[in-house]
Amino acid sequence: MSSPHTPHPLTFPNFRAYIVARLAAVIAQNGMMIVIAWQAYNIARQTMGTHAAAAQLGLIGLAQFLPLFLLTPVTGxxxxxxxRRMIVRSTLCLMITGVGLLAFATYEGWITLPLIFAMAVLVGIVRAFNGPAFSALAPNLIPKEVLPNAIAISSVAWQGGAIVGPAIGGYMYAIEPWAAYACSASLLxxxxxxxxxxxRVPQSPRDTSRRPIAQMIDGLAYVRQNRLVLAAITLDLFAxxxxGATALLxxxxxxILHVGSRGLGHLASAPAIGAAVTALWFSFRPLKNEVGLKMLASVVVFGLATITFGATAFIAAPYAMPxxxxxxxxxxxADMFSVYVRTSLIQLHTPDQMRGRVGSLSQLTISASNELGEAESGFLAALxxxxxxVIAGGVGAIIITLVWAxxxxxxRLARTFDPPDKREADYSQEKVT
Incomplete structure (x- = not known):
């Protein structure tokens, strides 16, 4: 996907600064959210049973999702x-304020469920604006020919933050609860x-010829017309x-496993370890062939892994945690594999002047699958x-994959990341030959 003479993405100073910002922000956000979930569950368990407390975790996911759902057309x-730089900077300032408030409230001992839910809403608002601007900014920082490698490196930073964030959050909370939030504020x-x-980086000029509402609809129209992108996005969404096993960690x-806050940090970091290794592999060996079939297979593995995790409740204590x-x-x-395929399709097939709007729709599906999935898992666990x-969710993901295929x-027929018209021409020529 690139020649031996193509420069590495990290040789560009703007991209290096971008990666540092992305890594630090993801570590902070993941560390903060795992502590929010832990605090909410523990506060709820003081007055509720396990099932009712699990429902509070679902409500936290819903509190993050609703602002993003409502704001998606505007943020894209x-x-x-x-x-895009100013949008990211402004949202980081807002997040620093919110995390600082959580640190102070925890230190003073007046942390409550309403405050936690308010901060979850704030996270949803920040992500609604931050995500599209962050993702759309990356292609402006590097030449197009190194974009696939840059996507993998950016994914490594994101997954690396997802590894370190929960672990830092869990360990710092075990030392001093307020210190976990203070650490997130410093990283932000x-x-x-x-x-x-x-x-300053190049960005397509604003389109002032049409009304904003019509322009907001363009991203949805693009996704609807490109069935390959639509299939990749919706498969990841529903699976x-x-x-959404992570909501019930x-x-x-x-x-269930009785491992406490330290064990929670390990469990929360484990998915990101697998994701980071996969993303690191793609940064050196970008995926080139049979991308569709491999994505379908990865989602099946994703469902099987979810079933296995759920079944650890029936395994004896010495072996359950490993x-x-x-x-x-x-x-x-498996999740990283799916994300890599979807992200590459979107970034390589979308013109720059639409990347924010299409990216906001992609983020909406990610948030729907994550935060709304957390709500679904929490409510189903309460029921x-x-x-x-957890086990039912894994079975459902496998069924969805078979239906989508x-x-x-x-x-199924997507062999490369080439545009659909070129891919179909190659496929037809191969049949003739």
């Missing part, structure tokens, strides 16, 4: 019409400083929506129990 349009300050080092850590960690590593690796909810033959 904003990322295409305003300086580092991310802000790095973003201030990103100089992760059903198999606090339940497993406290009441099996759970191995299952979550495989879970994260049928956490173990049954039938509904979207474009995904």
């Amino acid at each position: 349009w904003a990322a295409d019409h305003f300086d 300050c580092l991310a802000l400083l790095a973003m201030l080092l990103v100089g 992760v929506l059903l198999a 606090p339940v497993y850590a406290r009441d 099996v759970a960690l191995a299952a979550m590593v495989a879970w994260g690796s 049928i129990g956490p173990v049954a909810a 039938r509904l979207f033959p474009e995904l």
Whole structure:
């Protein structure tokens, strides 16, 4: 996908600063969210049973998702019409304020469920604006020919942050609860400083010929017309929506595996370890062939890993935790495979002037599959129990994959990341030959 003479993405100063900012911000956000979930579950368990407390985790996921759902049309349009650097910088400042408030409230001992839910809403608002601007900014920092490698490096930074963040959050909370939030605030300050080092970059001129509402609809129209992109986005959406095992990690850590906050950090980091290894592999060996079939296979593995994790409730204590960690590593690796395919398709097939709007829709599906999936898992756990909810989610992800392979033959037939018209021409020529 690149020649031996193509420069490495990290040789560009703007991209280096961008990666530092992305890594620091992801570490901070993941560390903060795992502590928020742990605090919410523990506060709820003081007055509620396991099932009712698990429902609070679902509500936290819903509190993050709703702002992003409502703001998606606006945030994607904003990322295409305003300086993406300024959007990222402003949202980082807002997040620093919120995390600082959580640190102070925890230190003073007046942390409550309403405050936690308010901060979850703030995270949803920040991500709604931050995500499209962050993702759309990356292609502006490097030449197009090195974009696939840059996507993999950016994924390594994201997954690396997802590894370190929960571990730091869990360990710092075990030392001093308020210190976990203070650490996140410091990392967000580092991310802000790095973003201030990103100089002015080229960005497509604003389209002032049409009304903003019409322009907001363009991203949806693009995704609807490109069935391959639509298939990749919706498969990831529904599979992760059903198999949202990470939402119930606090339940497993406290009441099933009995490993406490340190164990929670291990469990939360395990998926990101698998994802980071996969992303690192792609940064050196970009995926080139049979991308559709391999994505379908990865989602099946994702479902099987979810089932295995859920079944650790039936394994004896000395062996349950290692099996759970191995299952979550495989879970994260399979999820990263799917994310890599979807991200590459979107970034390589979308014109720059639409990347913010299409990126906001992609982020909406990610948030729907993650935060809304957490809500679904929490509510289902309250209804049928956490173990049954996790296992049922894994089975559902496998069924969805089989259905999508039938509904979207474009995904099965996608051999490379080439545009659909070129791919279909190559396929037809091969049949003739």
